[in-house]
Amino acid sequence: MxxxxxxxxxxxxxxxxxxxxxxxxxxxxxxxxxxxxxxxxxxxxxxxxxxxxxxxxxxxxxxxxxxxxxxxxxxxxxxxxxxxxxxxxxxxxxxxxxRGGRGERAQEMARQLAQVGIQDAYAGALRYVGNPELISRTHFARYLVETGVCRDTGEVFRRFLTEGKPGYVEHxxxxxxxxxxxxxxxxxxxxxxxxxxxxxxxxxxxxxxxxxxxxxxxxxxxxxxxxxxxxxxxxxxxxxxxxxxxxxxxxxxxxxxxxxxxxxxxxxxxxxxxxxxxxxxxxxxxxxx
Missing domain, CATH: 3.20.20.140 (Metal-dependent hydrolases)
Structure with a gap:
């Protein structure tokens, strides 16, 4: 069919x-x-x-x-x-x-990343955001690639943005x-x-x-x-x-x-x-x- x-x-x-x-x-x-x-x-x-x-x-x-x-x-x-x-x-x-709560979640993600030495992640992620209400892990991943922390967004997720890793915040x-x-x-x-x-x-x-x-x-x-x-x-x-x-x-x-x-x-x-x-x-x- x-x-x-x-x-x-x-x-x-x-x-x-x-x-x-x-x-x-x-x-x-x-x-x-x-x-x-x-x-x-x-x-x-x-x-x-x-x-x-x-x-x-x-x-x-x-x-x-x-x-x-x-x-x-x-x-x-x-x-x-x-x-x-x-x-x-x-x-x-x-x-x-x-969508509510994404901003607070993003701030907490940035705090956790700062604790492992990655500074200014929230401001960096915002540069990739077209709609601030929808700031997401993907925007953080692009910033970490831009700054050379990781080679690509896949590596960012594996190292920082999945459950049990620094930077992961459940919503x-x-x-x-x-x-x-x-x-x-x-x-x-x-x-x-x-x-x-x-x-x-x-x-x-x-x-x-x-x-x-x-x-x-x-x-x-x-x-x-x-x-x-x-x-x-x-x-x-x-x-x-x-x-x-x-x-x-x-x-x-x-x-x-x-x-x-x-x-x-x-x-x-x-x-x-x-x-x-x-x-x-x-x-x-x-x-x-």
């Missing part, structure tokens, strides 16, 4: 932790042959109107998008929302509440059920983002999928820049087991940092229902000439 389409439904702009503006992302997606695009900034939809306008100016079809941070089983999990009403007040309020995000409800009530479809990244035990992963579907979640990312190719069939099987539609997205953040470019992923495997098949009425079609 898979409909072949170069859809890229997961990427980030300067509105959250990407390095390109929405307009530049639209141009890159179009140049790379993307046919259906979504900008999915972390916990923020302020870039949606810019993304829609840029996509349509290029003749590119668009789905509204966001990536919501939730806490599940003591782990930060991301839920992508697609095809929602970008003017929905309840969704905007929920995302605003989720309580939205609840899974709330995130799914915000997306659904705004007319959208909720998707588990890159499940292979979370390193859950099989029991924890099964619980995540079970609770997600009970709340009304309808999709899972199968082919993503955050999965190894060997993981594609695993999550294709999970999609079939739980009756979920399959999504596809590069998780592109930056030309200098991302392993997978916009539009560069392989097709969805197997007999899967793609999320865009369920979202046809929600696709914002570019004007046709």
């Amino acid at each position: 898979t409909i072949l389409l170069n859809a890229d439904l997961h990427c980030h702009s300067t509105v959250s932790d990407g390095t390109l503006m929405p307009e530049a992302l639209a141009a890159r997606a179009h140049a790379n042959g993307v046919q259906l695009w979504a900008l999915t900034d972390h916990d923020e939809i302020a870039g949606q109107q810019r993304a829609i306008a840029a996509a349509h100016a290029l003749g590119l079809d668009y789905l509204t998008g966001v990536e919501v941070s939730v806490t599940f089983a003591g782990t930060t999990v991301h839920i992508v929302g697609l095809g929602f009403d970008a003017d929905d007040a309840q969704l905007a309020a929920g995302l605003l509440a989720t 309580r995000w939205a609840r899974l059920g709330d995130a799914v409800r915000w997306i659904r009530d705004a007319g959208g479809l909720a998707v588990i983002a890159h499940p292979g990244r979370y390193r859950f035990t099989p029991t924890e992963e099964y619980a995540l999928f079970s609770e997600f579907t009970q709340h009304g979640g309808q999709g899972v990312e199968v082919v993503t820049g955050s999965h190894l190719p060997s993981e594609y069939p695993i999550y294709a099987g999970m999609a079939q087991e739980f009756g979920l539609a399959a999504s596809r997205g590069s998780d592109f953040h930056s030309p200098d940092e991302s392993h997978t470019d916009l539009g560069a992923l392989p097709d969805l495997p197997g007999q899967l229902t793609p999320v865009w098949a369920l979202l046809q009425p929600r696709i914002l079609r570019a004007p046709r000439t």
Whole structure:
């Protein structure tokens, strides 16, 4: 049932932790042959109107998008929302509440880094932030690469910004059920983002999928820049087991940092229902000439 389409439904702009503006992302997606695009900034939809306008100016079809941070089983999990009403007040309020506390968390991260000899990390991270409400570990990682503490952002995360390392500060995000409800009530479809990244035990992963579907979640990312190719069939099987539609997205953040470019992923495997098949009425079609 898979409909072949170069859809890229997961990427980030300067509105959250990407390095390109929405307009530049639209141009890159179009140049790379993307046919259906979504900008999915972390916990923020302020870039949606810019993304829609840029996509349509290029003749590119668009789905509204966001990536919501939730806490599940003591782990930060991301839920992508697609095809929602970008003017929905309840969704905007929920995302605003989720963003709350990032500033305090960032200050504590900087204090911990200072204790291991890395000074001025908060001010340094701010130089990479397009939206101060969304300062994140990625911004700190870019500063530590700039100052030569680490060779690349991957090394920063391994040495400083994951659980048990100096610079890691846990944050309580939205609840899974709330995130799914915000997306659904705004007319959208909720998707588990890159499940292979979370390193859950099989029991924890099964619980995540079970609770997600009970709340009304309808999709899972199968082919993503955050999965190894060997993981594609695993999550294709999970999609079939739980009756979920399959999504596809590069998780592109930056030309200098991302392993997978916009539009560069392989097709969805197997007999899967793609999320865009369920979202046809929600696709914002570019004007046709």
